[in-house]
Amino acid sequence: PSGDGGKLKIAIQKSGRLHDDSIKLLKECGIDISNGVNKLKSEASNFPLEVYFLRDDDIPQYVEDAVADLGFVGENVVYEKEKQVEVVEKLGFGKCRLSIAVRRGEEYDKISSLQGKKIATSYPVLVKKFLDENNITAEIHEISGSVEIAPGIGLADAICDLVSSGSTLFMNGLKETETILNSQAVLIKNKNLDGEKQNLLNKLLFRIQSVKKAKN
Ligand code: PRT
Ligand code: ZN
Structure with missing residues (x-):
């Protein structure tokens, strides 16, 4: 039992070079998180997704600890921090x-x-x-x-x-x-996602890949 209604939790950079492109990618995936980007946390209105706004350096640790299920973060940070997380997809920005x-x-x-x-x-x-x-x-x-x-x-x-x-x-x-x-921004995931969250991730990933294809 996840205790969070089965929502996926994704960590993105609170402010800085990856912030705008991270929000933009979620938007292009049809995910609306317009309500208050200045907070620590925001909820998508049309996808079971909670967005956490964090310092990029902290994102791998939060994903390893399953505080967040997913993260958008630079490969440079992922490989420097050496946390136990899985790189799922390259995102094409933050190069x-x-x-x-x-x-x-x-x-x-x-x-x-x-x-x-x-x-x-x-x-x-x-x-x-x-x-x-x-x-x-x-x-x-x-x-x-x-x-x-x-x-x-x-x-x-x-x-x-x-x-x-x-x-x-x-x-x-x-x-x-x-x-x-x-380096570029990548999608990372916690290594022990339950089946329900993995299914949601697959949906999100399908959308991300479609957005990327449309740009090529
Ligand atoms: O507050 P927080 O800790 O979240 O942010 P931060 O200040 O640590 O990171 P930020 O926002 O500067 O960068 C976030 C991520 O963007 C990095 O981890 C990289 O993955 C990616 N990125 C892409 C870059 C750059 N390009 C970049 N050019 N990060 C930093 N730079 C800096 C670089 O350190 C140097 O000072 O830009 C300068 C060099 O740029 P040029 O264009 O002059 O070569
Ligand atoms: Zn940082």
């Missing part, structure tokens, strides 16, 4: 890449140029994996924001951060040297 960058004037010919260097990032797990896979030993300096200023203030030799247009790197005198992950 970016997680890349290494160094000062523009710096010499860099291959990955081994990073050996012994200090790398600032908000993605320590993914950077560590990338370095290990390439047999590089480097120091990872975790910072939570404004990563791109780290080389300029002498805090690090290199950074690893999300890039979309590249203008942030450019403005900070950096050049992109390696892409370690291509």
